[in-house]
Amino acid sequence: xxxxxxxxxxxxxxxxxxxxxxxxxxxxxxxxxxxxxxxxxxxxxxxxxxxxxxxxxxxxxxxxxxxxxxxxxxxxxxxxxxxxxxxxxxxxxxxxxxxxxxxxxxxxxxxxxxxxxxxxxxxxxxxxxxxxxxxxxxxxxxxxxxxxxxxxxxxxxxxxxxxxxxxxxxxxxxxxxxxxxxxxxxxxxxxxxxxxxxxxxxxxxxxxxxxxxxxxxxxxx
Numbered sequence: 675x676x677x678x679x680x681x682x683x684x685x686x687x688x689x690x691x692x693x694x695x696x697x698x699x700x701x702x703x704x705x706x707x708x709x710x711x712x713x714x715x716x717x718x719x720x721x722x723x724x725x726x727x728x729x730x731x732x733x734x735x736x737x738x739x740x741x742x743x744x745x746x747x748x749x750x751x752x753x754x755x756x757x758x759x760x761x762x763x764x765x766x767x768x769x770x771x772x773x774x775x776x777x778x779x780x781x782x783x784x785x786x787x788x789x790x791x792x793x794x795x796x797x798x799x800x801x802x803x804x805x806x807x808x809x810x811x812x813x814x815x816x817x818x819x820x821x822x823x824x825x826x827x828x829x830x831x832x833x834x835x836x837x838x839x840x841x842x843x844x845x846x847x848x849x850x851x852x853x854x855x856x857x858x859x860x861x862x863x864x865x866x867x868x869x870x871x872x873x874x875x876x877x878x879x880x881x882x883x884x885x886x887x888x889x890x891x892x893x894x895x
Contacts, residue, residue: 675700675834675867676721680733683716683725683890690716691727692890698835701865703857705878708887714871715839717887721869722837723754738834755784759828763840765820767812767827773799773819774808777826784831791830798826801863802856818849825856835867842874854880 676698683691690713698704706714719725720735723742727733735742738757745753759780767776774795781791799805802822812820821841828836838857842850854877860866870877878884886893 675738677734677736678721679735680730681717681720681735682728682730682733683713683720684728690890691720694890694892696721696885696892698867698869700834700867701861702883703861703868703881704870704883704885705881706869706871706885706887707873707875707878712887713890714887718837718839718869718871722758722760723750724760755780756831757834759831759833759836761821761824761828761836761838761841763843765812765824767820767823769812772809772811773804773815773823773826776812776823777830780827781830786831795826795830798829799823802826816849817845818852821845821849821853822856825853825860829860829864829866835869838868838870838872840872841870842872842877850874850877 676696678694678696681691681694682689694717706717708714716725720727727735727743740753742750768779774792777795777798778791781794796805796808799808802825804819804822804826807815807819812823815823842853845853857868857870858880861868870881872878
């Protein structure tokens with residue numbers, strides 16, 4: 675589903691990624707670990723199309739048989755909205771909107787109908803145990819509830835893959851454990867693919883594969 679070959683990334687003279695090769699199948703839960711500065715988040719941003727890899731004649735990135743490097747900015751934004759979901763350490767919910775409204779936003783950007791979007795959003799919130807929180811704003815939710823709303827938002831457009839960057843880093847231990855279990859429940863229920871950057875070794879070890887990064891390269895799989 676994702677095939678990355680010889681991925682490089684430079685920031686000025688600093689080389690952050692040094693020829694990363696990676697292949698990910700549908701329905702896999704992949705964890706990415708390593709010390710700060712190893713290149714984990716940079717790799718996640720490139721795989722998630724939030725940033726572009728540095729030009730190299732031998733480099734390539736395909737997601738669902740789409741050549742990412744060939745897409746122009748507007749095409750890339752549309753592809754990202756339709757095929758990729760994101761979960762961040764800080765949920766990034768919009769404070770002025772309710773949980774239901776926050777979940778619906780990516781679908782509205784994709785020009786889905788209001789009726790269809792709200793139906794799916796409620797189904798997701800129900801699945802995540804938030805049926806009683808439709809009309810609550812983020813400030814009225816616990817940290818774990820806010821992160822589950824962010825998960826529902828990531829799922830609303832039925833993405834091919836979800837990228838998560840330290841998704842439980844801002845949660846207490848019980849909420850973090852519940853979130854970790856939720857990822858695997860989603861994989862089993864929806865065959866959802868996850869790529870998770872984490873310092874949480876418990877979560878990393880639960881994954882189908884654990885990728886260890888050091889100095890811009892994947893050392894082990």
